[in-house]
Each structure stands twice: as C-alpha cells, then as structure tokens.
Amino acid sequence: MATLKRSDSIADNMPEAFKQSRYHMKRCFAKFIEKGRRTMKLQHLLDEMESVIDDQAQRTRVLEGLLGDIWFSIQEAAVNPPHVAFSIRPSPGFWEFVKVNSADLSVEGITATDYLKFKEMIYDDNWANDANALEVDFGAFDFSVPHLTLSSSIGNGLGFVSKFVTSKLSGSLESAQPLVDYLLSLNHEGEKLMINETLGTVRKLQMALIVAEVYLSGLPKDTLYQNFEISFKEWGFEKGWGNTAERVKETMRFLSEVLQAPDPLNMENFFSRLPTVFNVVIFSPHGYFGQADVLGLPDTGGQVVYILDQVKALEDELLLRIEHQGLNIKPQIIVVTRLIPDARGTKCNQELESINGTKHSIILRVPFSIENRVLRQWVSRFDDVITKILDLMEGKPDLIIGNYTDGNLAATLMASKLGITQATIAHALEKTKYENSDVKWKELDPNKERPGQYESHTSFTLPGLCRVVSGINVFDPKFNIAAPGADQSVYFPYTEKQSRFTQFHPAIEELLFSKVVNDEHIGYLEDKKKPVIFSMARLDTVKNLTGLTAWYGKNKRLRGLVNLVIVGGFFDPNKSKDREEMAEITKIHELIEKYQLKGQFRWIAAQTDRNRNGELYRCVADTKGAFVQPALYEAFGLTVIEAMNCGLPTFATNQGGPAEIIVDGISGFHIDPKNGDESSNIISDFFEKCKVDPGYWNKFSAEGLKRINECYTWKIYANKVLNMGSMYSFWRQLNKEQKLAKQRYIQMLYNLQFRGLAKNVPVATEEAQIPASKP
Numbered sequence: 001m002a003t004l005k006r007s008d009s010i011a012d013n014m015p016e017a018f019k020q021s022r023y024h025m026k027r028c029f030a031k032f033i034e035k036g037r038r039t040m041k042l043q044h045l046l047d048e049m050e051s052v053i054d055d056q057a058q059r060t061r062v063l064e065g066l067l068g069d070i071w072f073s074i075q076e077a078a079v080n081p082p083h084v085a086f087s088i089r090p091s092p093g094f095w096e097f098v099k100v101n102s103a104d105l106s107v108e109g110i111t112a113t114d115y116l117k118f119k120e121m122i123y124d125d126n127w128a129n130d131a132n133a134l135e136v137d138f139g140a141f142d143f144s145v146p147h148l149t150l151s152s153s154i155g156n157g158l159g160f161v162s163k164f165v166t167s168k169l170s171g172s173l174e175s176a177q178p179l180v181d182y183l184l185s186l187n188h189e190g191e192k193l194m195i196n197e198t199l200g201t202v203r204k205l206q207m208a209l210i211v212a213e214v215y216l217s218g219l220p221k222d223t224l225y226q227n228f229e230i231s232f233k234e235w236g237f238e239k240g241w242g243n244t245a246e247r248v249k250e251t252m253r254f255l256s257e258v259l260q261a262p263d264p265l266n267m268e269n270f271f272s273r274l275p276t277v278f279n280v281v282i283f284s285p286h287g288y289f290g291q292a293d294v295l296g297l298p299d300t301g302g303q304v305v306y307i308l309d310q311v312k313a314l315e316d317e318l319l320l321r322i323e324h325q326g327l328n329i330k331p332q333i334i335v336v337t338r339l340i341p342d343a344r345g346t347k348c349n350q351e352l353e354s355i356n357g358t359k360h361s362i363i364l365r366v367p368f369s370i371e372n373r374v375l376r377q378w379v380s381r382f383d384d385v386i387t388k389i390l391d392l393m394e395g396k397p398d399l400i401i402g403n404y405t406d407g408n409l410a411a412t413l414m415a416s417k418l419g420i421t422q423a424t425i426a427h428a429l430e431k432t433k434y435e436n437s438d439v440k441w442k443e444l445d446p447n448k449e450r451p452g453q454y455e456s457h458t459s460f461t462l463p464g465l466c467r468v469v470s471g472i473n474v475f476d477p478k479f480n481i482a483a484p485g486a487d488q489s490v491y492f493p494y495t496e497k498q499s500r501f502t503q504f505h506p507a508i509e510e511l512l513f514s515k516v517v518n519d520e521h522i523g524y525l526e527d528k529k530k531p532v533i534f535s536m537a538r539l540d541t542v543k544n545l546t547g548l549t550a551w552y553g554k555n556k557r558l559r560g561l562v563n564l565v566i567v568g569g570f571f572d573p574n575k576s577k578d579r580e581e582m583a584e585i586t587k588i589h590e591l592i593e594k595y596q597l598k599g600q601f602r603w604i605a606a607q608t609d610r611n612r613n614g615e616l617y618r619c620v621a622d623t624k625g626a627f628v629q630p631a632l633y634e635a636f637g638l639t640v641i642e643a644m645n646c647g648l649p650t651f652a653t654n655q656g657g658p659a660e661i662i663v664d665g666i667s668g669f670h671i672d673p674k675n676g677d678e679s680s681n682i683i684s685d686f687f688e689k690c691k692v693d694p695g696y697w698n699k700f701s702a703e704g705l706k707r708i709n710e711c712y713t714w715k716i717y718a719n720k721v722l723n724m725g726s727m728y729s730f731w732r733q734l735n736k737e738q739k740l741a742k743q744r745y746i747q748m749l750y751n752l753q754f755r756g757l758a759k760n761v762p763v764a765t766e767e768a769q770i771p772a773s774k775p
C-alpha cells in the first residue's frame with residue numbers, strides 16, 4: 001500500500017489518496033462544510049467522519065494507506081464553503097497547506113500566508129481582505145545563515161553551529177583570524193584572559209602553541225599554572241587555559257587542532273573550556289518568586305522550582321569550570337523578580353535574598369511602579385532594573401536568561417541595551433494548550449494569559465493585529481533543547497534506604513491513610529494494601545486532575561486494583577481567588593459523589609514542602625504504585641521527572657513534553673488525556689500484569705531511572721547551557737549584521753505595536769484582584 005514519503009508534497013498526493021475512497025470522502029466534505037465557516041481540529045474531523053461512515057470496518061479501510069497518512073498529519077482545518085483548507089505537518093518541523101474544493105475534491109497547494117488569510121475570513125473578513133494588513137516575517141532576515149534541515153536535528157542547534165563555525169574558520173590561515181580576535185577580546189573586569197596582543201595573528205598563535213605544548217610535555221601533569229605563568233605571559237598567554245599543566249595542554253591541543261584543520265568536535269571542546277561566563281542574570285518576574293511557602297500561589301508553579309534548581313546547577317558548574325580554568329573569580333547569579341509589598345506571608349517583599357544551597361547567588365526583587373507609585377499587588381509586568389544589576393555585579397553580566405513571555409521581554413530589552421548574549425526559556429507558550437487562542441486574541445486578551453508550544457508559532461495570525469507568516473523557526477541554529485532535571489538530593493530512588501527522609505513517615509502515613517477529614521485531606525483509603533496511583537499538580541483545568549478522577553471513577557477494573565491519591569488546590573471553592581481553581585474544586589466534589597469514591601480516593605491539599613513531597617513519591621513507590629500525569633497539555637512536566645527519579649513507574653500525557661521524556665512502553669507509558677477509557681485501561685493492564693509478575697513493576701521503575709540519568713539531570717543541563725553561552729557569544733560576533741537588522745525589526749514592532757497594546761492593560765487598583773491561573 002502507498003504511504004507518504006518526505007519527498008512527496010501533500011498537494012500532489014492528496015488527489016491520488018482521495019481516489020481511494022472518493023464516495024466516502026465527498027460525503028465527509030459535504031458534512032464538514034454543512035455548518036458554514038469554522039475551524040476544526042483532527043479529533044473534530046474524525047468525529048464527523050464517524051457520523052458519516054458509521055461502519056467501523058469501512059472507516060478503518062478509508063483511513064488506511066496514503067489517505068490515512070495524510071489524514072493523521074492534519075493539524076487544523078479551516079472551513080469556508082465550498083472550500084476546506086488544511087494545515088498539515090507530515091513530520092516534525094515540516095508544514096504544508098492545501099485547499100480542497102468539497103464539490104469535486106480538487107486540491108490546490110497554498111502558501112502559509114494564503115492559509116492564514118483563508119482562516120482569517122472566518123474571524124475577520126475585513127482584515128483578511130486588507131491588502132495592507134501587517135505581515136511579520138522573521139524568515140526574511142535568514143538569508144545568509146544556513147538552517148538545519150532534518151527533523152532529527154531539531155533541538156540540536158549547538159552541534160550545527162559548531163559545524164558552521166568550523167567551515168567559516170576553514171580554508172586559509174586568515175579565515176581563523178576572527179577566532180583570534182575573539183580570544184583577544186576575552187577579559188574579566190579588564191584583566192586579559194587566554195592571550196594578549198603579542199599573539200594577535202593566527203600564525204603567531206599557532207607557533208606559540210607549539211612551543212608551549214613542548215614546554216608542558218616536560219612538566220609533571222599536576223604542575224600548577226602559577227609555576228609556569230611567568231614564562232607563558234612572556235610568550236603572550238594569559239590565564240584561563242587551565243589549572244594544571246595537563247589541562248592547559250589539553251586546551252591548547254584543542255585549539256591547535258582547530259587552527260590546523262577545524263573540526264566541530266575540537267571546536268566544541270575548545271569552546272567548552274573558554275572562560276566566558278561568570279555573571280548570569282535570570283529574569284522571572286511573574287508569580288511569587290521565593291524559596292518557601294510560595295508553591296501553589298497564583299502564577300507560581302514549576303518555573304520557580306526550575307529556576308532555583310537551575311541556579312544551583314549553574315553555580316556548581318561555573319565554580320567547577322572556573323577552578324579548572326585556573327582562575328580565582330567569584331561567579332554571581334542574580335535572579336530578578338518583582339517585589340510584592342503585599343507578600344501574603346512570603347518573603348516576596350524583601351529586596352535581596354540569598355539562594356539556599358549556593359554560595360554566590362541571590363534573588364533581587366524590584367518593585368513595579370507606575371508614575372512613581374509602587375504597585376502593591378501581584379501583576380504581570382516588569383520595569384527597568386539595569387542600574388541595580390550593574391551595581392550589584394560591579395559590571396555587566398555575561399549571559400542573560402529570560403523565563404516565560406514577560407521575563408523574556410525584560411531580558412531582550414536588557415540584552416540589547418547592554419549588547420549581551422541572551423538565552424530564552426519558554427516553559428510554556430500561548431497557543432497549543434488552549435485552542436484558537438491566536439485567532440480569538442481579541443476575546444481572550446482581556447481574560448489574561450493562555451498557553452502552548454514552539455511549532456504552533458511558526459505561522460499564525462492575530463486578525464486585526466498582525467499576520468505572522470514566519471515566526472518561530474525550529475530549524476534555527478539557535479534552537480536547542482536543554483531539558484531540566486530534578487534535585488537529586490530531594491528526589492532520589494525509594495530503594496536508597498539510608499538516605500530516606502524517615503522523619504516525615506508519620507506525617508505521610510497520616511496524610512495518606514488517616515480517616516480524619518481536615519483542611520489537609522478528605523476522602524480515605526479503605527484497603528491500605530492496594531497500590532496507590534498518585535498525581536500532584538496545581539488545580540488548573542489544563543492539569544486535568546478532574547479528568548483522572550473521572551477515569552478512575554468510571555473504570556471498575558482499575559478501582560479494583562488500586563487506590564487513587566491526588567494532591568492539588570484546596571477543598572473550599574469559596575476560599576479560592578482563581579476562577580479555574582474554583583471550578584475544578586467543585587468538579588472534584590461532584591465526581592466524589594457521582595462515582596461514590598469514598599474509601600478508594602484521597603484528596604490532599606496543595607503541598608509546599610518539597611522534601612516531604614520527595615518522600616511522598618517514595619512512599620507511593622513503597623506501595624508498588626505509580627504516578628499519573630493526565631494533563632490536557634504539559635509543556636515540560638517537572639512532576640514526571642520527580643516521580644521517575646524516585647523510582648515510581650509513570651504514566652504521562654502524550655500532549656507535550658512528557659511524550660519525549662518517557663519512551664512509551666519502555667521507561668513508562670504515554671496516555672491520551674482525551675481518551676480516558678483507553679488511558680485508564682492502560683493503567684489497569686499494567687497493574688494486572690504486576691499482580692502476576694512483580695518483576696514487571698521493578699522493570700519500569702528501573703527503566704524510568706535509567707532514562708532520567710541518561711537525559712534529564714541538572715548536570716547535563718548546566719553543561720549544555722554554559723556551552724551554549726560560550727559558543728553563541730562567538731557566533732554573535734560572526735553574524736553581527738544580520739543580528740542588527742533583526743534587532744531593529746524587533747525594536748520597531750516593540751515600539752509601534754507592543755507598547756501601544758501594553759498601554760491598554762488596565763493598571764491594578766489597590767483593591768484585591770482575582771489573579772488568573774499560570775499557563
């Protein structure tokens with residue numbers, strides 16, 4: 001049977017595929033256009049197809065082969081009778097657009113712009129037909145820089161850049177001069193590092209490296225740099241090559257190889273040794289950024305956990321690198337957030353706070369102010385903090401990291417003002433979590449934030465505002481996947497008996513099993529011997545704890561096998577100030593009644609003590625239970641890796657990050673949040689197998705841990721991020737012109753459009769506000 005190949009265009013293949021089932025397809029298209037203009041997602045199309053072709057065997061045949069391949073690649077359909085246009089993603093990163101005439105099934109390949117216009121007609125005809133509607137096209141700047149082309153390379157921009165830099169520096173000796181100039185520019189607070197002007201040309205540097213290597217070969221490997229520093233300085237070398245003769249020699253060898261015949265591996269190795277990053281600024285303005293009593297407050301979830309762990313990992317790695325570089329420099333990391341005068345009992349009203357577990361890292365809180373008036377409540381915006389940072393760091397930072405939309409905006413403004421390399425961490429973007437949040441921006445904007453992920457921002461439209469024909473490009477050489485980890489001193493395997501936090505056991509026993517109903521838990525577990533399936537999240541709609549409760553309620557087999565314990569929110573909807581949370585609380589109470597969950601279901605209120613939470617995951621592992629993450633969409637999903645670190649077999653949503661963290665059927669299981677019956681059966685099957693073969697549980701516990709240690713640790717993360725910081729700082733120098741052009745374009749959008757929109761955001765009053773949920 002014919003199947004879709006990457007080389008085939010969808011527009012070419014579709015007519016052929018329709019021939020397979022022309023009669024049924026015509027009926028389906030007639031159904032699609034029946035309701036007039038609208039957008040539809042794949043599930044929606046499949047549901048309507050089901051109502052047209054009611055025989056399942058027939059339907060399966062229709063969706064076999066080429067037509068099935070195309071059909072299941074559909075991301076969205078825009079219906080404008082008699083036409084239906086499709087956006088189709090045949091493989092990661094690749095998108096095609098086609099327009100089908102429902103009357104005769106003729107197919108026309110269209111551009112992204114035409115697709116967006118077609119879709120806009122559904123929402124705003126005038127805008128769609130306005131010949132001068134604003135089109136944003138970042139692709140127009142990508143003329144001189146090569147891009148990745150393979151789906152399998154997405155997220156590995158660094159590897160690509162080192163190849164590209166390699167080829168730029170190859171050819172003749174002069175080609176490598178930009179690298180020498182870059183080395184000459186390295187310094188710390190004005191003190192030169194690596195080389196000085198004596199070695200200002202490639203040839204001079206090459207010769208000096210040869211002499212130095214011969215010299216170093218005659219020294220014991222562990223000879224300290226100080227012992228040969230004077231001779232090296234005379235030859236033109238400055239500090240930074242290494243702390244011992246052996247390390248200096250290795251670093252020099254990497255560079256000699258690069259200068260002789262550049263290759264990406266030596267290039268990457270050399271850049272990972274360069275002393276370029278000492279001071280880092282991390283922006284995370286929204287939410288309550290603190291080290292205690294903040295988790296569960298509005299806008300305050302994984303991002304806070306992530307940044308505190310990230311700072312520790314980065315500081316450890318910086319200290320190690322600085323020691324290996326033979327330098328005596330104190331690194332500093334400053335997390336910039338907003339000072340909240342009404343701090344709700346947290347430390348968010350303190351200007352400065354040292355970060356626990358670090359030596360040199362701090363939180364700097366800056367109040368938001370409007371016309372000299374400090375805002376007292378939490379709001380999502382940020383102000384200029386440059387002066388404060390320059391003061392605290394006694395100089396410029398070397399790397400600025402922005403988190404989430406607001407933090408990235410502040411980071412971009414600061415990075416472009418100071419001319420510093422910026423890293424952008426998205427955590428969650430606006431579009432895929434909540435359907436149609438782009439085309440319906442006018443309705444949703446006053447309702448505050450909505451979330452989603454990268455590829456859905458390749459092309460999208462905000463009718464009446466701008467049509468982004470080329471936005472985020474996952475093939476951009478700066479696009480990298482650097483996955484976080486979980487703090488392994490808190491989240492470690494349940495089998496490490498000596499390290500377990502046994503002091504929490506009485507409290508956890510109470511939390512899970514006592515029959516008392518209080519502010520911390522409701523419901524109880526009759527049969528304590530059954531394994532526990534466990535979930536923990538903020539009580540937002542997207543986290544779908546209500547979905548999991550309903551799946552459990554409905555599935556008798558599952559209820560016979562395990563108990564359900566969830567941690568999230570609290571129990572009285574009237575005490576919540578968050579609209580989504582209120583609705584979810586009410587829903588859980590309804591489900592408890594509807595499915596008579598008493599005796600099998602425990603609901604525990606949001607937990608803020610991460611050490612106790614770590615032990616809680618392990619106690620669930622002691623019951624030979626599992627963790628379930630049922631979110632409708634999850635950008636990354638820290639709870640998934642926390643659970644896996646504790647050796648708890650994990651079932652997680654196939655929508656978003658967890659689908660990559662877990663290899664389905666090997667290191668855990670994927671579940672479909674939209675198909676509760678299927679998901680709860682996957683969980684039941686697992687526990688049935690465990691009953692027969694206890695080794696089955698152990699296998700998934702061990703494989704989950706293996707996966708974590710191979711791919712998801714903070715050590716791997718910190719290494720990758722600092723290597724990126726080093727390589728991209730050089731890359732920026734090589735691509736100055738293009739960077740400048742893009743920066744000007746962004747600045748114009750910021751000034752002419754964004755600032756105008758921001759002005760329309762109502763300023764918070766002194767009265768208490770109802771905060772929106774964090775995306």
Ligand code: UDP
Nearest residue numbers: 295301302303305537538606607637638639
């Ligand atoms: N968490 C917690 N108490 C709760 C709920 C969640 O401490 O009641 C922690 C959880 O252990 C994890 C983080 O909050 O570290 C949630 O991160 P995740 O990435 O899963 O989701 P987010 O909240 O960022 O969307």
Ligand code: LCN
Nearest residue numbers: 302303427635636637638
């Ligand atoms: C935000 C989210 O929604 C989660 O999926 C992530 O795990 C968290 O940030 C940390 O990156």
